[in-house]
Amino acid sequence: MNEAVISVHELTKRFGDFTAVDRISFEVFRGEIFGFLGANGAGKTTAMRMLCGLSRPTSGCGRVAGCDIVRQSEEIKRHIGYMSQRFSLYDDLTVRENIRLFAGIYGLSRRETGTRSDDLLRRLDFASEGNTLVGALPLGWKQKLAFSIATLHRPEVVFLDEPTGGVDPLTRRQFWEMIYEAAAGGTTLFVTTHYMDEAEYCSRVSIMVDGRIRALDTPAHLKQQYATRSIDELFRLLARGAQRSE
Amino acid sequence: MKSNFTSFVRKETLHILRDRRTMLIVLLIPVVLMVLFGFAISTEVNEVRIAVVAPERTDGVREAVERIVRNDSFAFCGYITEDRIDPMLRTGRVDAVAVFAPDYDRRRLQAASGTPQPPLIQLILDASNVNTAGTAAAWLQGVLLGEASPQTLFETRMLFNPRMKSAFNFVPGIMGLIFILVCAMMTSVSIVREKESGTMEVLLVSPVRPFRIILAKMIPYFAISCIVLILILLLARYLLGVPMSGGVAGIFAMSLLYLVLSLALGLLVSTIARTQVAALLISAMVMLLPILMLSGMIFPIENLPRFFQWVSAVVPARWYIDAMRRMMIQGASMADVWVDGAVLLAMAGLLLGVSFRKFNDKLE
Numbered sequence: 360m361n362e363a364v365i366s367v368h369e370l371t372k373r374f375g376d377f378t379a380v381d382r383i384s385f386e387v388f389r390g391e392i393f394g395f396l397g398a399n400g401a402g403k404t405t406a407m408r409m410l411c412g413l414s415r416p417t418s419g420c421g422r423v424a425g426c427d428i429v430r431q432s433e434e435i436k437r438h439i440g441y442m443s444q445r446f447s448l449y450d451d452l453t454v455r456e457n458i459r460l461f462a463g464i465y466g467l468s469r470r471e472t473g474t475r476s477d478d479l480l481r482r483l484d485f486a487s488e489g490n491t492l493v494g495a496l497p498l499g500w501k502q503k504l505a506f507s508i509a510t511l512h513r514p515e516v517v518f519l520d521e522p523t524g525g526v527d528p529l530t531r532r533q534f535w536e537m538i539y540e541a542a543a544g545g546t547t548l549f550v551t552t553h554y555m556d557e558a559e560y561c562s563r564v565s566i567m568v569d570g571r572i573r574a575l576d577t578p579a580h581l582k583q584q585y586a587t588r589s590i591d592e593l594f595r596l597l598a599r600g601a602q603r604s605e
Numbered sequence: 606m607k608s609n610f611t612s613f614v615r616k617e618t619l620h621i622l623r624d625r626r627t628m629l630i631v632l633l634i635p636v637v638l639m640v641l642f643g644f645a646i647s648t649e650v651n652e653v654r655i656a657v658v659a660p661e662r663t664d665g666v667r668e669a670v671e672r673i674v675r676n677d678s679f680a681f682c683g684y685i686t687e688d689r690i691d692p693m694l695r696t697g698r699v700d701a702v703a704v705f706a707p708d709y710d711r712r713r714l715q716a717a718s719g720t721p722q723p724p725l726i727q728l729i730l731d732a733s734n735v736n737t738a739g740t741a742a743a744w745l746q747g748v749l750l751g752e753a754s755p756q757t758l759f760e761t762r763m764l765f766n767p768r769m770k771s772a773f774n775f776v777p778g779i780m781g782l783i784f785i786l787v788c789a790m791m792t793s794v795s796i797v798r799e800k801e802s803g804t805m806e807v808l809l810v811s812p813v814r815p816f817r818i819i820l821a822k823m824i825p826y827f828a829i830s831c832i833v834l835i836l837i838l839l840l841a842r843y844l845l846g847v848p849m850s851g852g853v854a855g856i857f858a859m860s861l862l863y864l865v866l867s868l869a870l871g872l873l874v875s876t877i878a879r880t881q882v883a884a885l886l887i888s889a890m891v892m893l894l895p896i897l898m899l900s901g902m903i904f905p906i907e908n909l910p911r912f913f914q915w916v917s918a919v920v921p922a923r924w925y926i927d928a929m930r931r932m933m934i935q936g937a938s939m940a941d942v943w944v945d946g947a948v949l950l951a952m953a954g955l956l957l958g959v960s961f962r963k964f965n966d967k968l969e
Contacts, residue, residue, distance in 0.1 A: 411810050412810075413809060413810065433812065436810060436811055436812040437812045441807060441810040441811075443803050443806050443807065444803075445803030446802075446803065447807040449620070451619070451620055452616065460612050460613075460615075460616045462612075463609050463612025463613070464609045464612065464808075464811045464813050465609070465811065465812065466609055466812075518810075
């Protein structure tokens with residue numbers, strides 16, 4: 360359990376004079392659901408982009424899924440999955456075509472693609488929807504499908520950027536069940552969210568304010584430490600001190 | 606790595622095939638334009654209605670009128686009296702009136718024997734359309750005097766396009782326009798659409814190299830353009846009868862070069878535009894307008910003010926259209942249009958370099 364899948368040390372990103380991410384250090388362990396919280400403009404997205412190999416850090420170092428984020432940024436991409444707040448499948452392709460596309464992108468063989476997509480459709484109860492255009496599916500279904508496709512290549516780490524934005528509470532609940540299931544299977548999940556009740560479901564959460572990590576621990580410990588009743592209350596307490604806004 | 610590229614090309618092809626309406630438009634526009642410019646819109650002189658004023662209907666007059674009647678381009682509207690000339694022209698019932706001098710036959714013979722004469726026939730034309738009037742006047746002179754006219758001092762011969770078909774001239778112009786439309790506009794919109802919908806983010810986090818994403822996008826549009834190119838060439842050859850005397854191979858080679866250039870232009874637009882609407886607008890303003898105005902498609906470059914002549918040099922369509930005209934109509938070979946080819950090649954190289962570079966910069 361104590362194997363670090365993500366570890367960063369003094370990670371910093373500057374754009375001109377502006378320090379978007381200011382010397383953050385943390386570790387995320389295998390099978391954890393790591394909640395990465397922060398107000399808009401706190402530097403969450405920038406930090407996440409560096410972890411995904413999309414952006415080079417100005418200074419500091421880190422490893423994701425055994426790859427160095429500076430020197431092996433292309434290699435990282437094979438070991439991670441990504442799903443963004445904006446819906447990330449193609450509406451004008453069918454469910455199966457979307458699956459086949461991403462299977463192709465991650466270099467799965469034809470046979471693997473076949474078995475995994477059948478398996479995926481069965482688990483989601485989608486067997487009859489394989490040839491439906493994704494655009495015709497309800498949002499909740501799309502979101503679940505997007506998550507399943509993001510994990511199709513069995514990545515070690517999955518980055519979820521506000522995955523449940525705009526989804527109804529029931530679907531949100533089902534979505535989190537999928538996340539738990541993935542974590543139980545040994546996948547590490549790195550989640551940003553705006554819903555503070557979701558933060559309570561995480562194994563550990565970090566709260567970023569003005570580019571720095573102000574708090575990092577299990578939800579229970581954090582509430583105890585700051586004597587707050589919920590993560591929501593804690594978040595507002597810390598965010599009140601923020602210097603910069605969007 | 607190969608499989609992820611082919612799955613990408615397949616995806617892009619599916620996008621295009623699913624979007625039936627756009628697909629149809631892309632294939633229909635060239636056909637409609639060709640037919641429209643080929644038949645409907647023409648600067649040729651057809652059906653010029655002509656009336657004749659002749660004090661005496663002598664044999665000479667009758668022969669001249671007979672030539673008008675037999676000519677397909679003219680419609681003879683009968684003999685009128687002198688006082689009807691103005692009302693007929695003014696009300697638009699005729700386009701031209703030919704007034705024969707009294708004593709026409711005798712004076713014509715004298716002219717033939719070398720005695721200088723005052724004008725024998727007066728032509729009065731409705732010049733509200735300058736081009737038509739000018740062409741009609743020139744034609745009428747020839748027809749009225751007859752081929753054996755002793756007064757013929759000039760012998761005019763129209764080379765390359767002897768029937769002066771305006772369609773010949775439009776075909777290269779249409780090609781210059783269509784390929785920019787299909788390649789540049791459609792690729793830029795399709796790339797920007799992925800940025801807008803957020804799918805580009807997902808692709809960038811995947812192990813696919815950005816270069817391959819772009820290349821995969823270009824391939825289906827390139828294929829469609831090739832189909833359109835073949836379609837246009839077939840229509841031009843068999844429907845409009847454009848000679849293509851310069852050889853199809855050269856025409857193809859030059860067109861492929863132009864396609865690559867258009868794709869690069871589309872990529873460049875996609876790096877600038879943030880929304881699909883912006884991509885469309887930029888394509889329209891930066892590409893379509895100059896092509897229509899400054900490429901020689903409609904207005905001859907030699908007639909432009911000096912300043913715009915200079916500006917037109919950076920419009921790729923100008924060079925392409927020039928090369929196409931010379932190869933399709935004048936029968937020039939690849940070697941004859943090497944300047945156009947070299948300019949297009951340089952432009953394509955430059956655009957590809959700049960746009961790939963810009964595309965990579967944007968990712969950071």
